[in-house]
Amino acid sequence: MTAGDLRGAVLDEAQVDRVPLDTRTLSRDDDQACWLTSLAPDTVLCLTTSVMKRPRGVLRGSLLADGEAVPVRAHLLHLADEPAAEGAALMLLRFTKPLPTDVEWTSLTLGVGLNLKVEPAESGSKFSDLRTFMRESLTAREPSTRNAILEFLTQTCLADQATAQIELSIGLHAIREALRERRSPSTIAKDVPQALYIETIVRVDATGFYIRGWARDTTSSSTRFTAISPEGARIDLGDRFHRYPRPDLDEFYGTPAGEDLGLLAFFDASLPSALANGWVFEAVNAEGSAIEFEGPPVGEDARIGRDVILADLYHERPGAHGFTEAHLHPALSRIQARYGLGGRVDRVVQFGTPPPAPDISVIVPLYGRIDFVEQQLAQFVHDAAFRTIDLIYVLDSPELADELVEFAGALEPLYRLPFRVVLLDRNSGFALANNMGASVAKGRLLVLMNSDILPGKPGWLRTMQEYYDATPDVGALGPKLLYEDGSVQHAGLFFYYDRAAREWNNDHYFKGMHGSLPAANIARKVPAVTAACMMIDAKLYASAGGLQGSYVQGDFEDSDLCLRLFQQGYRSWYLPRAELYHLEGQSYPSSMRKWTGRFNRWLHTHLWGSLIPAVMAELDPAAPGAAPTTESVSIRSSSMVPLAKARMSKAFQHPSKEVD
């Protein structure tokens, strides 16, 4: 069983027993014994009697084993309930590398002049395993001592760890179960006034967790909540939950509790936790009445977890941002980072003969569907430019890797167009898939392109390249995008303030209008352009940091990039002479769209709300008096129709570089 397997597994007593715990006898020359037991390959727990009286804190030393000296750090905890003369102490030995289980210990040197001789454990030793060790030496101690031991062990074992080792966590969990002070279990009954229930735990990252549940206490107005990790770390949650109504519970109890019972929280445990099972939650009210609830297994999958957290936006009223700011954003930004972290290019497969020195790289991320490749090749093949450029498909659905490689291998001899397929080792999201495509791109110019884009006519790529090269301040260049019926999908992107949501939102100029509308056919600077099809200098893209992975699933990353470029003095340009079709909305399940959109919009506003008015003032003269610095300023209607009309009339007055 690997660590990865254990992570999601249910930890039970039987498993604890199977963990290899090695107990040896350690003795000094004066025969005052202490005992040690293995918690993990690099971690050994030791209980001494009087020998450790004087030394405190951390001792450095080394273990001589099999003729080799292994550096070690020893953390000491003097047990307060022992008579001082006895000087009993717990010692945690952390080696710099894992020790093989069959290694022969010779001697252990700690600090100055403390030499311990190691002898093999005698058979029939009364300390035969960790659980016995715990039961006979530690379990019977005072609650305060037991808590101190737990805190000492979790801190010393986990504080310097980025992620928890499974073996260590299992050992710590066994210790926690032996030492932990238990509260009465939470009971859900109509006549029980105090109840706590946690229905969902989502792993955000190694130390971050997100919970959803509810709590009710009709006897007290104030309750402190504590989460206890499977490894024994106690996290004070205070009462900083986002509370939301649970009418179903009010109905169950018959009387409203006078407060919202539902609770949502993101919290950081500060110490890593590796186990899926074993979370306990405590509620202690001001009167001292305490209950606990054993949590459900942790949802480990980042992708599923992300969607679970996002869907809780349902519990935030439109226009309110409290939950988003305190819980959703920190949780999502970290789970997005984890989602993106570790994603890397697994393999790049070349199909056909690569062109010698491509000046443009077209990067197309594929997610969920690979059939678009054939559709695009069937169009690109009639454009001479595609014989000289670097066409890159980035597969963001690793499960389709074999299928795509086979399909691509079958398509190339038919279409005879060179292209590359970049396989990622994991799903990484739209932004990072583009960035990883860019990391292998050979062209001095990049075109980011969605897989559901089809060019109108050949020649658009060179048209864009020539325009890009001839425009000094251009950052991102966006073409005209049409729907399948020839109406405008994208003619540049602008920002408007949504007063109900109290957030800035993105929209496209002239969306839905006929593609021949004169105003939609003027090349000009615009506030931003879409990444569905965007040309950008490769160096500029890299220096700006590419698309940001903090947004969820292909939304707002484009305007985010354009705004970063704006800050650096570059402008987004719209070029209607390059015309493509965007067969939008086929590749992403829409059930989550509402929540991802709302989060992304908030995040985008959070990051750029202060810059956007200046951008709009410079690039969208139709925006009356630029835009709001405070919410009280009436900005613009959030209704689309008047906006489109405003654009139509104003766009003609806009100083244009070119009329197509």
Added chain:
Amino acid sequence: MAKRKVLYVVHNHPKTRPGGAEAYAYETYLAMRESAAYEPVFLAKGGPPLETLGRIHSGTFFASADQHDPNQYFVYTDEYTFDWLYGTIPFKQFYTKHVRAFLEALQPDVVHFQHTLFLGYDFIREVRNTLPNVPIIYTLHEFLPICHRQGQMVRTIRNETCDEESPRRCHECFPEVSPQTFYMRKRFVQSHFELVDMFIAPSQFLLERYVDWGIPRERIRFEDYGRLPVATTSAQSSDLARDRLGFFGQFNPFKGADVLLEAMALLEQSDQQRLLTDGGNPQVPGASSVGRPRPHLRLHGANLDLQPGSFQTRFHELLEAAGGAVTLVGQYGHAELASLMRQVDWVVVPSIWWENSPLVIQEAFMHGKPVICSDIGGMAEKVRDGVDGLHFRVGDPADLADTIARAVGTPGLWETLRSGIEEVHPMRDHVGVLHELYDELLATRAHGASA
């Protein structure tokens, strides 16, 4: 000089499946064998589901079809799924391996597609890949590249004729397919059509439809089907009642046999009512001296069993209602056509889809039979109302009943219309046109290559 090879690519062999386009393609092949300049090769899809016996030799996808004729081949695609929406075989190695090997072995100088159903539009691309300089010709037999509904351009909504495709309208007909997908379908087909040097449209009507759809006008030409001569009946006595109608075609909703049956039922009904009201008094204006003419219909066709149950039920109900006025003859072979034609005076073509250049109209004319047809599309183009036939309002049984009553009840009308029939495009002329086209395209390609 050695003859140049022209490869005809057909979706079925008429020996395995009787069908208009297949029959025409095969006749063209036979006629082209007489050419001094071109040696035709006939390649048709073989195997199930239309032929019980599939591939005989394992691993052989292109196989000689006739041991006495070195120029007939079957292509077996039954191992591969066919994507009906996009008109393609998703297993691309079929093209890049097997089609390529066949073309390389055969080395045709001209490739003339008669159809790509079951074979896929990608076949065209592989021809261009393997043989960069051969002219590619594509004859359009219906609207399959445009319309997912079996190329009929009849809407799934109340079987209305469709004037214009668009992603939105196609999606209305097939709600399970998104408009975006229909757009991709069109672009996919057009991508492969880009490689065709010349399209042939057997009717002006169809030509205009394809120009509207996106084929450049300079790459599509009108040329009707050519027909081999048939032995026609000669002397027929002129005083016969011209009251025998014939229907020749598939019993499917598009061919309109149900419209015709309903018209016959209406005629039968009105006849019965007349008997009740005037006692069958023969002194009715317009009635002949031997009694009012009562039209009789002979239905020739097949595949009723393949139609939806509701259509079958309605067909049988109407057949019942039409009583003795209709004889269900059933399936017929191409060879029997002449004798079957002899037994009718009029041929009715009541299709509710546009049709292209219906072979049954050519056959009727070749046998000297005026045609009563729907007033739309290729039918209205090929049959001139009041000259060599009569039009009725498409899909309208009452109007068809009136038209039939007028046809059989107007003395001398049959003779007038018969004398208006002109010679059907002879195969020898048609082959000559193809000849010139091949020459022209070969010259253009040779010029383009040397330029």
